[in-house]
Amino acid sequence: MTDPHAAEHIIKSYDTELSRLLDEIARMGLLAREQLADASVAVAERDSELAARVVERDNAIDALEHEVSHDVLRLLALRQPIARDLREVLAALRIAADIERIGDYAANVAKRGIALNQSAPVTPAAALPRLAEVAGRMLADVLDAYRRHDAAAALEVWERDEQLDQLYTALFRELLTYMMEDPRNITPCTHLLFMAKNIERIGDHATNIAENVYFLVHARPLAEARRKGDLTSDVTPPVQGHRR
Amino acid sequence: MTDPHAAEHIIKSYDTELSRLLDEIARMGLLAREQLADASVAVAERDSELAARVVERDNAIDALEHEVSHDVLRLLALRQPIARDLREVLAALRIAADIERIGDYAANVAKRGIALNQSAPVTPAAALPRLAEVAGRMLADVLDAYRRHDAAAALEVWERDEQLDQLYTALFRELLTYMMEDPRNITPCTHLLFMAKNIERIGDHATNIAENVYFLVHARPLAEARRKGDLTSDVTPPVQGHRR
Numbered sequence: 001m002t003d004p005h006a007a008e009h010i011i012k013s014y015d016t017e018l019s020r021l022l023d024e025i026a027r028m029g030l031l032a033r034e035q036l037a038d039a040s041v042a043v044a045e046r047d048s049e050l051a052a053r054v055v056e057r058d059n060a061i062d063a064l065e066h067e068v069s070h071d072v073l074r075l076l077a078l079r080q081p082i083a084r085d086l087r088e089v090l091a092a093l094r095i096a097a098d099i100e101r102i103g104d105y106a107a108n109v110a111k112r113g114i115a116l117n118q119s120a121p122v123t124p125a126a127a128l129p130r131l132a133e134v135a136g137r138m139l140a141d142v143l144d145a146y147r148r149h150d151a152a153a154a155l156e157v158w159e160r161d162e163q164l165d166q167l168y169t170a171l172f173r174e175l176l177t178y179m180m181e182d183p184r185n186i187t188p189c190t191h192l193l194f195m196a197k198n199i200e201r202i203g204d205h206a207t208n209i210a211e212n213v214y215f216l217v218h219a220r221p222l223a224e225a226r227r228k229g230d231l232t233s234d235v236t237p238p239v240q241g242h243r244r
Numbered sequence: 245m246t247d248p249h250a251a252e253h254i255i256k257s258y259d260t261e262l263s264r265l266l267d268e269i270a271r272m273g274l275l276a277r278e279q280l281a282d283a284s285v286a287v288a289e290r291d292s293e294l295a296a297r298v299v300e301r302d303n304a305i306d307a308l309e310h311e312v313s314h315d316v317l318r319l320l321a322l323r324q325p326i327a328r329d330l331r332e333v334l335a336a337l338r339i340a341a342d343i344e345r346i347g348d349y350a351a352n353v354a355k356r357g358i359a360l361n362q363s364a365p366v367t368p369a370a371a372l373p374r375l376a377e378v379a380g381r382m383l384a385d386v387l388d389a390y391r392r393h394d395a396a397a398a399l400e401v402w403e404r405d406e407q408l409d410q411l412y413t414a415l416f417r418e419l420l421t422y423m424m425e426d427p428r429n430i431t432p433c434t435h436l437l438f439m440a441k442n443i444e445r446i447g448d449h450a451t452n453i454a455e456n457v458y459f460l461v462h463a464r465p466l467a468e469a470r471r472k473g474d475l476t477s478d479v480t481p482p483v484q485g486h487r488r
Contacts, residue, residue: 066465073330080324086317090337097341111477118480176431183424187480190420190437194477197438221310233355233438236362236431 014079021071021092022147028064028099029143033136035061035106036202040132043113043125043195051117054110061103068096084219091216095146098205098212102139105198105205112191112198119188124178127171128192131199134164138206146213154213157206158222164203165231171196172232200230258323265315265336266391272308272343273387277380279305279350280446284376287357287369287439295361298354305347312340328463335460339390342449342456346383349442349449356435356442363432368422371415372436375443378408382450390457398457401450402466408447409475415440416476444474 035054042051072093075081081089109132116125138157145153175189175196214222279298286295316337319325325333353376360369382401389397419433419440458466 073334076320076334077326077330082321086321090317090320093334108474108477115478115480176434179423179430179434180427183427186423186430187420190423190434191477191479193434193437194441230352233352233435234359235435236359 014075014081014085017071017075017079018085018088021068021075021089024064024068024071025092025096025099026143026147028061028068028096028103029139029146031057031061031064032099032102032106033139033143035103036109036132036136036139036199039106039110039113040129040136042110043116043132044129046113046117046121048114048117051110051113055107055114058103058107061100065096065100068092084216087216087219091212094212095209098208102202102205105202109195109198112195116188116191116195119184122178122185122188122192124171124174124189125192127167127174128195128199131164131167131171131196134160134167135199135202135206138164138203142206142209142213146209149213149217151214151217154210154217155222158210158214161203161207164200168196168200169231169235172235176235197230258319258325258329261315261319261323262329262332265312265319265333268308268312268315269336269340269343270387270391272305272312272340272347273383273390275301275305275308276343276346276350277383277387279347280353280376280380280383280443283350283354283357284373284380286354287360287376288373290357290361290365292358292361295354295357299351299358302347302351305344309340309344312336328460331460331463335456338456339453342452346446346449349446353439353442356439360432360435360439363428366422366429366432366436368415368418368433369436371411371418372439372443375408375411375415375440378404378411379443379446379450382408382447386450386453386457390453393457393461395458395461398454398461399466402454402458405447405451408444412440412444413475413479416479420479441474 035057038050038054041047042054072089075089079085109128138160142154142157145151145157172193175193178185179189211222279301282294282298285291286298316333319333323329353372382404386398386401389395389401416437419437422429423433455466
């Protein structure tokens, strides 16, 4: 390091590599949002071809996650970041993993949408796009909070997950009621149960991302324990034959 | 570094820290296995008290994962490992995350078991402990492969996931049939659907761990693409009124 420009050069290329990493994640996030939106349209319009395209495109997100993992490994090995820089790199790794899972869930919604189109339409399917819209907005907002390193905005998304859980629980109960009314509803409603569950899980992963943004900014975990996710594990049999 | 023992000292304490990390993960793994086994017994014996204890004990696994994350961050910052040492540390981070999720799924099986006990027993519940046994053996074997850094053993577990998927799909179809036979079966069978799905997901996380062991040993991803997990997204309505 006799060259006075050498240190600056290392710093500059660290920044370049980090911003490449963040670009990859931004691209992953955008793809995941599109996948969820398209899966939702495919269900709403019973469009099996669109659904099949969503299933196929999941590979692109997986490939980007591999790139991110590879870049993180290289960045850690060559740059050996510490403190905030290290948190930045590890947050990138975790957030990429969450987006990859979100992509999987969106693809699974689409895939079950294809199976759903084998049965006659059932009324509660109409509630699914609303669920997807709420989850999609959480995802868009938390990715924006990440881009801006805005822990307050991330926290706000984290809190919004409760709404999604409530919508999901309401749909879960509605689906049970439909299944009890007519056995022909059972197979399509079972797919809808899992599709709704997938979207509820997308919300959980959006809150994971929010927790990572919080940790990245504040260097301490978002500790506040809140009951997470699925409230349907407590659901007991409804009164039968009554639509509520 | 004029002291000739200084370098040796650093190496020794890196090994000490790494082995502490691996001990924490081994402890997490053991807890997760016990949680799954107890959740399964709770379902088989309709023991809601045991199920409640499983739900409660999930915190212990979460706390261990926080410890692992913290230790990984410290190890990366202070020791700045490269090459195999770096892969070792990142594998620890990912494997801990997988075990944490496995713990969540086991706790969710237990929680739904409590709800299941609100309804009269249904026959297909008997198939669940078999599913849990297969998943539990995958988990035990992959953790053992990790401890021994045995990529071949990890690969063997990875391949076994297909059996679990087939058992899950068979149970899924059986549950649909039961639901169609009697609307009173719908709520308990819905819980069983999600419980079976949770166990199928535990198998997926065991295969994730296997992939990490493989990468740790071979420094290249287990690339072979195999269709992963849930085959039920294709299930279309069965012929009604016929038990198969």
